[in-house]
Amino acid sequence: MHTKNITTGGKPIEEASKVLIMIHGRGANAGDIISLADYLNVKDFALLAPQATNNTWYPYSFMAPVSQNEPWLSSALNLIKDLVNDINTKGISFENIYFLGFSQGACLTLEFVARNALKYGGVVAFTGGLIGDRVRTENYTGDFNKTSIFIGSSNPDPHVPVQRVNETTKVLSNMNAVVSQKLYNDMAHTISQDEIEMANTIVFSQK
Template structure:
């Protein structure tokens, strides 16, 4: 396993639905794991730690240059590396743990959300559901032929804070149109918060997830 992680076992002995969590820039595997105790017991939950260490603490899926103009501020090559690391991790986790490889959900926040979209849109045969919190789709980290892939088994829940000061809500608002053009079943919600997950946001995505497991 090329990524560090923590787990919460499922209440099921075999064929459990797998939920993989991808944290945001500057955070770690403990961040989203705080949701685990409130999520369905049948989920086998794995929370990943991003591969690139930041100083003085925290981790990232790829470098961000905060001084650059929009469009030149993220290291897309590093992002593609992380995309493929997560994809490979799905395969390894499905071999190692008693989970159902046909029922894999990615849950990402911010940078982890951007990566979750990228994994699902690049490798749709590996992912059933995506819960994308406070992120957006970056086409630059998708393969050129992604529009030809079969997304018929993929469902996506996306949400964003309407006053997000880190990732503008306008970027997230492109998501429903993008997914519609690919024929992907999706739900999109906005909440009156900044760059974070409001309680009502959590309850909504939890209900969505229960219906899609």
């Protein structure tokens, strides 16, 4: 299962008032995703990037039945929950905790916040959607209390169907999140400069 192996960056958490949890994609690593912070308005943040065992959070597509991705999916979700609890013990409230993920990491990010909806600092999902062969709204409870969420994705994307992105936006919006979704025609499976700018404007400009 996953172990708590965290790459850090930005300000030391003891000196920061805000924390960004960064979740890498399949086949990547914590160092890859944390390097993205160079392009984000997060210079005053502590950066925490957990490392997945064998560089993947769960074995199969995020669109597979959830049971096929267990017990790895639950292990990944529990790891993020433990990380959030650790941040809380440092005196940082949920409202000052931010999340960002790409691809498999974006799916995991969205699944975690939907299962644990609260007023967070903000959420960025570069190419992702809620996990499962179908969206199970019964798994998602809580109130985002106007948390800003940005979801960007390619239309089409080889791994993340646009329909799932749309379904995800609807679920999060119904949970009182302020979701900004943007689809990019034939962008391919990557992060675009426009997505970076959208994330900075929508999520990381919050005061």
